[in-house]
Amino acid sequence: MKLDVLGLIGACSYALDCVEAELVHVTNKHAKRVAYMSVCTAMQMGITDRKLQDLAVCALLHDNALTQYIQEEFHNDISHVDSIKELPHAGAHCVMGEQNIKDIPFYTDVKNVILYHHENADGSGPFGKKWNEIPLFARIIHMCDLLDMVCLRKAVDFETWKKISEFLSKIRGTVIDDECADAFMDAFTGVPVMNMEDSQIEKSLWEKVPREKIELTFEQIKNIAGFFARIVDYKSPFTSTHSIGVAECARKLSGYMGFDDETVQKMYLAGALHDIGKVAIGNDILEKPDRLTDEEFDTMKHHASYTYRILSDIDDFDEIRDWAAFHHERLDGTGYPFGKSADELNECERIMACVDIYQALTESRPYKKGMTHEKAIGILEDMAQKGWLDKNIVLKTDECFSV
Template sequence: MEIDIIGLISACSYALDCIEAELVNIKNKHGKRVAYISVRMGQYFDLPEDALQDLAICALLHDNALTQYISEELQEHSAADLTADLVANTTNLHCIYGEQNLAKIPFKTDVTNAILYHHEHADGTGPFHKKWNEVPLSARIIHLADVVDIIGHSGAFETQRWDAVKQYLIRHTDKIFDAACVDAFFHAFSENEFADFKDDAFEDKLWEIVPREKQTFDWETCKNIANFFAQIVDYKSSFTSRHSIGVAEKAAAFAAYNGYDPTQVQKMYLAGALHDIGKMAIDNDILEKPDKLTDEEFSKMKNHAGYTYLILSNINDFEDIRDWAAFHHEKLNGKGYPFGKTAAELNEPERIMACIDIYQALTESRPYKQGFSHEKTCDILDDMADKGFIDAGIAQKIRVCFQNTTI
């Protein structure tokens, strides 16, 4: 299967930025700016093309474990304490989780410890107490780029922020940052180039350095990539701890049952894994409200499908997977969302995804409810089909397809 892997990871970085914005008010495109700063510094160090691409991927995903970290740590700490902890960078857990998660991503070079050590200090006072010469160059670069963007963003990348960046880097050379990386940054960037960040002029330059070309991956690799993104989405809310993976597995199983070819089955799995990526942009107060949502809250909740469409629109040649993923709340009678599609506008894979999403949501247990049985769920699907919401033929096939399954 061919995938624009850089585009997919870039799209995911937007979703991660939404999480970071909730916690520490980092502006959107934080991941992309960190990636651009990193690859420019990588060029100064004469890193080869493959290493630059892998550096960009690591930079885009440097905080990939934020949702996982938040989900698990909130069980032991208050939200206020957790936010303060993140701001102070005193924890190493999200670095550990993030490093483990990257095992699912295909790299061309060795990126070991690039995420694990991306908060280490040059003098060994960081979370793992590693000095700069014990930390891979990629981690040192990402660390500096991350801090530079945070400082720059706080003042909209104006002249005074450039001065603040310079003073901070110089003051902390050989303490927080190693001298070689500080030197690389000042060789790579001038005050004028720093100002480019305020109008997003940097993004086209990023893709010139790291071309977004489709690459062919075997199914196991594609599945690992899909699961990586699904895990990030599902950790966003404790209410949906395995929802995206469940939809992916059932969508693929049903597609195979329905006679789809292997490539279509794989695409259905990927669409299922990504169908709720837009929820990364929705506040957890809404996602995790056990009571009925107010009209205003429900309106915001409905935006998640539109965000899924927008996020996945930024991936080359991803239109079919995007639509299968984003249209999972559309209804045949035109009263679904986000686009109000009618039966004539919804193809079979889109109709399947809508039914599978409902089936998965009804059968899975959540903190406020027990999952329904297969038979009860299928009865509900039949009732929805009778009302003109979903495809009756697909609902009937689901009853047969999953009657003896443990997926």
């Protein structure tokens, strides 16, 4: 199966930015600006082609483990404001992030790039590495990450270049090494800083780093899917492992129903990504133990449209996007976010709606024990009788998962 991996990584970076915006108050499109500045700096140093693509991926995913760190170290309690502000500089999330990206397909060796992306040139970083012990890509990403958070945090305007120049002059030789600082200044002299404004950044980045679809094995697809699913599920332990559970159910049921191998693989990926829009929903709603108010439920319903929006920027991904985003649509048109009716929902979209509910009912969560297969099927059959779910797919779900 061919996949626009860079586009998928770019979409994922938006999801990560949503989490960072909630936890450490960086602005949206932070990762794409870091990637753009990193790529421009690297090009000034003579780096091209696939090395440049790998740098872009690392920059887009530099804080991929932030939600994992929150959950494992702080048990998802973001009330420790002073600690939260320092999270991007904690060595623990660098270790986790380095481990996470091992399943992403790279062209070149990117060992220790994520691990050391918060090291300072003078050795005062989390691991005490000096600039000549740190991979070049890690040094570049560290510089651009700091510049974005300090100088582009609120807005990109015509005063931004002045702020960047002044800040870089203060930290060069201590936090940032001279080689990277010089390359950045040379790369951006005469280049409009407005290229990094929110409305321009995607265009600016992809002009520098061409995207191409890559042939992947199913094992590679599963690894990538697992990476993205963890980002969603780590945001809320209430739904821990839900995304991969849906992916496995979608794979098994579509295979049982006779779909070809490529469709089964796409269904697995769609299942893993179906809730990626939840990263844009606040944890005060995601983790509320009581019944949601009507207003809160309306907010929660937006997650499916966010999934649609996030996945729309990936080349030739419309089919998988729709399978993922339409999982709350109903055959009678009463679902959300688009109110699709039966003649607008294909079989794969109907399968996803069914397995999402089945997985949610049968999985255990901190506040409930999972239902038996028989009880879950009874609920699905009732929903089919109401005209919400496809009766035949509910029947196949019963047959497929009864043993």
